[in-house]
Amino acid sequence: NAGVTQTPKFQVLKTGQSMTLQCAQDMNHNSMYWYRQDPGMGLRLIYYSASEGTTDKGEVPNGYNVSRLNKREFSLRLESAAPSQTSVYFCASSEPRTRLYNEQFFGPGTRLTVL
């Protein structure tokens, strides 16, 4: 039982390049989330998916797109990377989706640098 896995662990991009961050969970959770973590700003929600087939914007969605491929997988795409997107990206999942006291389980993160 691996929990939440993310690939890659590290990535360096040049401005304007594109890439997709992958996330998968094996806990049969309905809800999945993408956050970015920047120094002094905590974790900010980029996009989330309440259930398979649905996605919604979070606090900082500009410059990103997401795909909920199936119940297990939720990917984050940067179409044209910018230096402001240099950050550590975390994927999380939770279940049940509307339970009041649901815990979010986080992956190990992807450290992205955009030059």
Add this chain to the structure above:
Amino acid sequence: QQQVKQSPQSLIVQKGGISIINCAYENTAFDYFPWYQQFPGKGPALLIAIRPDVSEKKEGRFTISFNKSAKQFSLHIMDSQPGDSATYFCAASRRSGSARQLTFGSGTQLTVLP
């Protein structure tokens, strides 16, 4: 707009001391308040959480105090240990459509000296 404000940004405590981290929120739609602990190179993990109808929750050396009228809550770590050295995030949860969203504070880097 920082909906959950956390202080201090960093904290240094001697082994055996008490660590106190404070948070304040504005949105009254928040209805669940968890704390997450993050070690370097790892993702955050749930440490302890409280409902707003409870004023205090204790789990081992970790206690949350909650003041609903002041919209403030705090984490107390008793008998702090070097192994507690980590970054701590307070958070507030609310329902958003068919899911729940967490809003995080900015984090507190705790260092416990041996």
